[in-house]
Amino acid sequence: MPDAAPQSAPSPAGPLESPGLIDVKQGDLLQSPVSDNWVSYNGDYTGRRYSALAQITPQNVGRLSARWVFHPRTVSPLEVTPVVVAGVMFVTSANDAYAIDASTGKLLWHHARPLTHGLVDDAAVHHNRGIAVLGTRVYMETDNAHLLCLDARSGGLIWDVPYAHGNRNYGATSAPLIVKDTVLVGTSGGDDGVRGFLAAYDAQTGREKWRFWTIPAPGEKGSDSWPMDMYLHGGGTTWMPGTYDPSLNTLYWGTGNPSPDYDGSMRPGDDLYTSCLLALDPDTGTLKWYFQFTPHNLYDYDAVETPVLVDANFRGKVRKLIVTANRNGFLYVLDRVTGQFLVAKQFAQQQTWAKSIDANGRPVPSGLVPDEKGVEICPAEGGATNWYSPSYDPRTHRFYFRSLDACAVFQSKTEPFQEGRNWYATGARATGEGGQGYINAFDLDTLTFAWRNAQIGPYKGWGGLMSTATGLVAYGDDAENFVILDGHTGKPLWHFGVGQMIHASPMSYAIGGKQYFAIAAGSDIFAFALP
Amino acid sequence: MEYCAGCHGTDGKGGDKAASLAMTLSVMTRSDSELEQIVREGTMEGMPPFSQIGDANIHAIVGYLHAMEGSSASASAGAVVVTGDVHAGRSLYFGKARCAACHRINGDGGFIASDLTAFSQTHTADGILQAITKPDNPVAGTSRVATLTTIHGTRLTGVLRYEDDFSLALQTEDGRYHLLSKNELTAVAYSGHSLMPRDYADQLSSRELNDLVSFLIVAGRSSGIDSTPPH
Numbered sequence: 001m002p003d004a005a006p007q008s009a010p011s012p013a014g015p016l017e018s019p020g021l022i023d024v025k026q027g028d029l030l031q032s033p034v035s036d037n038w039v040s041y042n043g044d045y046t047g048r049r050y051s052a053l054a055q056i057t058p059q060n061v062g063r064l065s066a067r068w069v070f071h072p073r074t075v076s077p078l079e080v081t082p083v084v085v086a087g088v089m090f091v092t093s094a095n096d097a098y099a100i101d102a103s104t105g106k107l108l109w110h111h112a113r114p115l116t117h118g119l120v121d122d123a124a125v126h127h128n129r130g131i132a133v134l135g136t137r138v139y140m141e142t143d144n145a146h147l148l149c150l151d152a153r154s155g156g157l158i159w160d161v162p163y164a165h166g167n168r169n170y171g172a173t174s175a176p177l178i179v180k181d182t183v184l185v186g187t188s189g190g191d192d193g194v195r196g197f198l199a200a201y202d203a204q205t206g207r208e209k210w211r212f213w214t215i216p217a218p219g220e221k222g223s224d225s226w227p228m229d230m231y232l233h234g235g236g237t238t239w240m241p242g243t244y245d246p247s248l249n250t251l252y253w254g255t256g257n258p259s260p261d262y263d264g265s266m267r268p269g270d271d272l273y274t275s276c277l278l279a280l281d282p283d284t285g286t287l288k289w290y291f292q293f294t295p296h297n298l299y300d301y302d303a304v305e306t307p308v309l310v311d312a313n314f315r316g317k318v319r320k321l322i323v324t325a326n327r328n329g330f331l332y333v334l335d336r337v338t339g340q341f342l343v344a345k346q347f348a349q350q351q352t353w354a355k356s357i358d359a360n361g362r363p364v365p366s367g368l369v370p371d372e373k374g375v376e377i378c379p380a381e382g383g384a385t386n387w388y389s390p391s392y393d394p395r396t397h398r399f400y401f402r403s404l405d406a407c408a409v410f411q412s413k414t415e416p417f418q419e420g421r422n423w424y425a426t427g428a429r430a431t432g433e434g435g436q437g438y439i440n441a442f443d444l445d446t447l448t449f450a451w452r453n454a455q456i457g458p459y460k461g462w463g464g465l466m467s468t469a470t471g472l473v474a475y476g477d478d479a480e481n482f483v484i485l486d487g488h489t490g491k492p493l494w495h496f497g498v499g500q501m502i503h504a505s506p507m508s509y510a511i512g513g514k515q516y517f518a519i520a521a522g523s524d525i526f527a528f529a530l531p
Numbered sequence: 532m533e534y535c536a537g538c539h540g541t542d543g544k545g546g547d548k549a550a551s552l553a554m555t556l557s558v559m560t561r562s563d564s565e566l567e568q569i570v571r572e573g574t575m576e577g578m579p580p581f582s583q584i585g586d587a588n589i590h591a592i593v594g595y596l597h598a599m600e601g602s603s604a605s606a607s608a609g610a611v612v613v614t615g616d617v618h619a620g621r622s623l624y625f626g627k628a629r630c631a632a633c634h635r636i637n638g639d640g641g642f643i644a645s646d647l648t649a650f651s652q653t654h655t656a657d658g659i660l661q662a663i664t665k666p667d668n669p670v671a672g673t674s675r676v677a678t679l680t681t682i683h684g685t686r687l688t689g690v691l692r693y694e695d696d697f698s699l700a701l702q703t704e705d706g707r708y709h710l711l712s713k714n715e716l717t718a719v720a721y722s723g724h725s726l727m728p729r730d731y732a733d734q735l736s737s738r739e740l741n742d743l744v745s746f747l748i749v750a751g752r753s754s755g756i757d758s759t760p761p762h
Contacts, residue, residue, distance in 0.1 A: 020708035087710050095758075101700050101710045106693045108700055108708060114758045136642075136706065145761050153706040154642035156635040160757075168760035511710075 019087045019511070022152040024133045028085075029178060030246060033394075033469070036510040038084045040241070041130050041175040043507060046309040047243035048392035049466040051508040055515035056530060057470040058486050061494045063530055067516065068105030070525040072098055075115065077462075077503040078520035080130040081175070081389075084509035089518070090133065090152070091525055092175075094126035095142045097150060102518075103511050105527060109155035116144040116171075121422045122188045122239070123171020129240075129504075130175035132183060134203050139183050141172035147185050147201055159206040163187075167194045167232070168419050177241045179251060179282045182209060186238025190256035190302065193423035196236035196274070198253055200285060210285030214238065214255045214273045222272030230266060233417045235259030236274035240304040240387050244282065245320070248337060251282045252309070252322060256302040257294075260425030261381075262370040262412035270295035275303045277322070279339055289339030291361065293326045298370055299353055299410065300381040300428070301328040308392050308399070309336060312444055323444065325390055325401045327383030330357060331442060345447060347440065348384035349405050353377050370410035370426070380408035380435065381428035382460075389464030389505035391473065393487060397444040400465045400473050400487065406435025437461050437478050441490060451490035457481075463519075464505025474517055476502025482519050482526065498526055535592065552596055566593045612656075613745045615738070620746025623739055630743070633726060636750050643690060643704055644674065644726060651751030659744045666727035674725040677701060679711070680718040690726060694719070 024039060034043040035052040043049050056064060072078070072093035082102075083090045089102040095113035100106065115126055123143045132139045138152045145164035150157055163185055164170035169192035177184045183201045190196060196214035201207065214236035216222040226234050235258045242253030258267055258274040273287075275294040280287055294301045303326055310321045314333065321342070322334045329348030334341055341361030354363035368377050382404065390401035408428040415425045437455035442448075455461060455478040463476025473487045481495040482502065500522020508517050518527045539552050570589045573580035581589065624630045625639070633644035640647075651659060661668070678688040679701055689703035699719070701709040704726075728734070735743070 018707065020710055021706065022708075088708055101693070101698070101708070103710060104698045106695070106698070106700065108692050108702075113756060116758045116760060118760045144757070144759065146757065151635065151642045153702070154635070154646070156640075156642055156646040157648070158635075158638050162757060162761065164761040166761075168762055170761040 022085050022088055022133070023136055024085055025135075026180065029134070037086065038082070038507045038509050040083060040132055040177065041081050042241060042243065042306060042389065043466075045244040045246065046392075047306040048308050048310070048394070049389050049464075049505065049507070050391060050393055051466065051468045053508050053510050053515045054469045055510070055513070056468070056472065056517070058472065058493060060530060061472060061484050064484065064494050064496075064517070064528050065531060066496060067103075067527045067529045070098070070100050070105040070107075071523060072096060072525070074523040076125040076127060077501060077522050078525070079127045079173070079504050080520045081505050081507050082518050082520070082525060083131055083133055084507070084518075085133055085152075087511045089509075089525075090131045090138055091520065092128040092130050092140055094128055097131060097138065097140055097148075097155060099152070099155060100525070102509060102516065102527070103514075105525070111150055111155035111157065113142065113148075116142070118168070118420070119143055119171050120169050120189075120420060121171070121192050122173055127173040129173060132176040132178045134178045134181075134183075137203065139176045139178070139203070141174055141176060141185055143171055143173075145170045145172040145187050147176065147183060147206065149203075149206060161201060161206045163199050163201070163208070164194070169423075170194045172239075174239050175241050177244070178203060179244050182282060184242070184251070184282075186240075186253070188237055188239045190235035190237035190239065190259060191261055191300070191422050191424055193233035193235070193259045193417040194237065195232050195234060196238055196255060198238045198278075198280070198285070200282070212278070212280060212285040212287065214276075214278070216272060222270070225267050225269040225271045227266075227268075233259055233423070234267060234271065234274065236271075236276070238304070239302075240306065243307050243309050245309055245336060248320070249282065250288060250336070251280045252307040252336065253278045253280060254302070254304040254307060254324075256304055257297050257300045260415065260417075260423045261300045262298055262410055262428070263414050263425035264296055264298050264369070265414055267296075271297065275301060277303060277307050277324070277334070279336070291334055291339050291341065293330070293332065294328045294363065298412075299328070299377055299379075300424075301326065301379075301383055303327065304387055305385055306389055308390060310392055310394070310444065312394075312397055314342065314444070323392060323399050325385045325399075325403070327379070327386055328353070328363075329379045329384035330354075331399070332361065333444075334361075343447060345442070347403055347442070347449075348379050350378035350407055351384070352407070370412035370428075372411060372413050374409040374411040376407055376409050376431060378407035379404070380406040380430055381410065382406065386462070388462050389466070391465045391467040393467045393471070395469070396471065396487060398450060398487060399442040399444060400467055401440055401442070402461060402463065402465060402475065403438045403440055404435050404460060405438070406460075407431045434460055439465070439473075439475060439485070439490070441487065453485075453490050459501050461502065463502035466506050466508065468508060474506045474508070474519070476504070476506070476519060476521065480521075482506070482517075482521065482528070484517070496526070496528065498522065498524070500524065563593050566596060613748055615741035615743070615745030617742070617745050617749045619739070620742035620744070623735070623743050624746055628731070628735060628739075628743060636747075637754055642706060643702065645671070647747060647750070648754045649751055651748040656744050656748060659747050660740060663740065663743065664732040666729060667724050670723070670725045674727075676722040676724055676726055678720045678722070679709070679716055680720075681711070681715055682717055691721075
């Protein structure tokens with residue numbers, strides 16, 4: 001069953017071919033699948049984290065070995081996916097950016113910037129998931145929601161634009177996404193009473209082009225959920241990179257949970273556009289369509305998990321699809337031209353918040369509402385999956401993702417919004433052992449699981465996945481190992497103990513014909529290749 | 532370095548005897564006086580007291596801890612008296628003196644040499660003048676110019692960004708990083724210099740040099756990084 005080649009667009013300029021010369025053209029960003037270069041957080045615009053590199057195979061992966069380790073200064077476990085362009089790797093740690101020789105791990109430059117004090121929640125632990133690159137420039141978000149433009153050849157600061165205003169609970173943790181000559185940035189703070197938005201900046205000048213507010217202003221569609229000034233605090237943040245289809249000129253971006261997380265009494269109705277997938281015009285920020293996974297979300301089920309673009313035969317017809325496993329415990333297939341709901345499959349084995357998903361994709365709630373005493377609900381607040389990346393292999397039509405089967409007792413009490421404090425309106429605590437993790441292979445042809453690997457190990461993993469043209473799937477497991485398994489069978493083939501919890505998703509690149517895997521693990525970046 | 536590095540590592544990132552100090556939350560969230568007290572009196576966890584090194588050294592150590600976190604909180608450039616013409620200095624920087632061809636300042640300029648935006652936050656007026664007129668004294672480790680000869684006979688001259696026994700990175704003036712294994716090279720010749728012209732003392736008058744220094748001081752003052760929450 002042939003796949004239509006996704007995202008095949010003519011290259012205005014050829015792909016990056018000169019080693020060591022960083023000058024990323026539109027054509028480089030449009031390359032799909034990725035091979036030598038991994039030019040953005042997810043590698044390419046499809047979000048499928050699938051690499052065409054084929055040097056490392058199931059037959060030789062046993063000889064894979066560590067090539068180097070790079071240690072940036074760190075304050076919390078790294079969540080970055082490295083970007084590699086022409087043999088140069090770019091990583092971030094908190095507000096610092098580094099360029100590294102990707103074959104040796106040696107430092108080329110370091111852009112140092114102090115941490116911001118006085119932030120709340122995720123921004124206060126200074127997570128940063130990486131850079132975007134265009135031309136000779138690198139872009140990153142800072143913990144206090146500034147967009148930095150750096151010279152990719154030196155790390156020198158070209159401009160610094162603060163992009164979130166009016167609420168000190170904003171922060172930023174994502175990697176930006178470049179589309180055409182625009183840099184797209186979002187924020188964190190969705191558990192802290194900010195008003196979510198996606199903002200577009202001119203990559204050259206740093207001037208704002210448009211801003212899409214995920215919480216409608218009074219009088220706009222959906223504003224009936226946001227009485228008084230609640231729209232200023234409704235959450236729905238945009239804290240992971242979206243995906244982009246150049247042939248449809250459409251940007252796909254997930255939004256987070258509403259604020260306050262567990263108290264729905266202050267936000268009646270569906271709470272648009274929280275817990276949604278937004279389809280936006282990248283030139284204007286105009287909303288083309290939206291799909292809401294969890295209307296009136298009371299459980300912190302963000303919808304920022306990567307909306308993966310897949311062109312595949314679905315029930316007898318080649319369609320442009322989005323496949324995404326949602327934090328709410330269901331995997332969704334949508335038509336990405338229209339936003340039409342096609343199917344949802346429950347993957348969380350313990351799922352109690354919804355009775356079912358109806359024919360339009362809307363959940364039928366089971367009526368479980370967090371209260372002062374506490375109510376056990378599944379999945380837990382951390383979700384049946386989360387921001388750690390999924391991967392799609394277009395040859396086998398398998399969608400790989402990490403999941404967590406867990407439940408939590410959710411408690412809620414109405415509390416006023418306050419700057420400088422989070423706004424969960426109480427909290428959730430895990431029940432039992434904290435749950436069971438799985439690495440899953442979902443077969444898009446049969447809409448069933450090809451295999452599910454229960455994770456063994458003392459930790460609950462936060463490591464994402466990637467896949468390659470030789471059928472390998474790479475990920476961080478629950479026992480501080482970087483693992484490569486056979487995507488056909490799910491059998492682990494090789495591992496390396498990194499000695500630290502992995503809170504990031506891997507990537508692959510090549511230099512002079514040599515393929516590498518790289519992953520951020522704990523406080524370090526590790527790179528692996530064949531001898 | 533001579534007091535702390537034995538346990539906390541030469542880069543402040545810690546070792547087998549003591550924790551990381553570089554960009555460590557427990558360091559960054561303490562006040563200067565708390566940090567000075569720890570250095571002076573030691574800790575229950577086993578760090579020895581260092582009162583014997585004197586208050587000036589203790590103060591300098593705490594200043595260095597801030598430098599490792601990238602903070603310019605203790606910058607004292609504001610105390611420097613500017614005696615030259617800042618506008619004339621700016622014209623020199625972007626014009627006749629051609630500083631901007633290599634050095635970025637406040638977002639404008641080249642990439643092959645260091646960003647000078649915050650240079651005056653760590654250098655006195657005299658230090659800046661010395662850096663302009665005697666650039667090789669000393670050459671920064673990442674600014675050394677070298678000429679490589681490859682096994683194919685190609686010669687490349689550029690800035691040596693790193694080198695060890697096995698590999699190196701040479702950045703040529705077009706911005707390209709030549710990331711090479713030593714196996715690919717037959718010779719590495721060090722020029723002993725950076726790319727910086729060594730005749731600014733002759734090229735520019737003392738008045739022009741003073742204007743340039745004044746511009747660098749003022750540019751550094753106006754370059755504060757916003758490390759506060761959104762507001």
